[in-house]
Amino acid sequence: MARGKFIIYSMSPGKxxxxxxxxxxxxxxxxxxxxxxxxxxxxxxxxxxxxVNIPVxxxxxxADSTIPFPKFELMCEEKxxxxxxxxxxxxxxxxxxxVYKAKASCLxxxxxxxxxxxxxxxxx
Numbered sequence: 627m628a629r630g631k632f633i634i635y636s637m638s639p640g641k642x643x644x645x646x647x648x649x650x651x652x653x654x655x656x657x658x659x660x661x662x663x664x665x666x667x668x669x670x671x672x673x674x675x676x677x678v679n680i681p682v683x684x685x686x687x688x689a690d691s692t693i694p695f696p697k698f699e700l701m702c703e704e705k706x707x708x709x710x711x712x713x714x715x716x717x718x719x720x721x722x723x724x725v726y727k728a729k730a731s732c733l734x735x736x737x738x739x740x741x742x743x744x745x746x747x748x749x750x
Contacts, residue, residue, distance in 0.1 A: 630646055630742030630743070631747050632646055632746050632749065634667070641660075642660050642662060642665070642666050644657045653724070654735055658722070674746070676720075677712065677744065681698070682699075682736060685699055695715045696712070696715075698713075699713055703725070706728070707725050708731070709724065709726065710722075710723045721739070
C-alpha cells in the first residue's frame with residue numbers, strides 16, 4: 627500500500643522545516659521553521675498522533691468557534707482562496723497548506739493528511 631512521507635529540510639542555519647508529501651509526491655502541507663531537526667521530529671510525531679481524530683473548524687461558515695484545540699482550521703483568505711492549518715492552540719500551527727481554489731479541494735487536503743500522516747516515514 628502506497629503511503630506518504632515526511633521530509634525534513636534545512637532552510638538556513640538554525641531554520642529547519644518539514645513537509646508531508648502524498649504518495650504521488652505532491653506536498654500536502656508544510657511546517658513553520660523550527661530551530662533543529664530534533665524539534666521537527668518531535669512535531670512530526672505530534673502531527674501523526676493528532677491528525678486522525680481532530681475536528682475541522684470551518685472558519686468560512688463562522689469566525690466565532692467553540693471547537694477546542696487541537697484542530698484543523700479551514701479559512702478563506704481571499705475570494706476563492708482556501709487554506710488549512712493544523713493548530714495546537716490559537717498561536718501555534720504545526721502545518722499549513724498551500725492555497726486551494728476550491729473549498730472541496732482544501733477539505734480533500736485535510737483528508738489526505740489524515741490518511742497519510744499516521745504511518746508516513748521521515749526522510750532527511
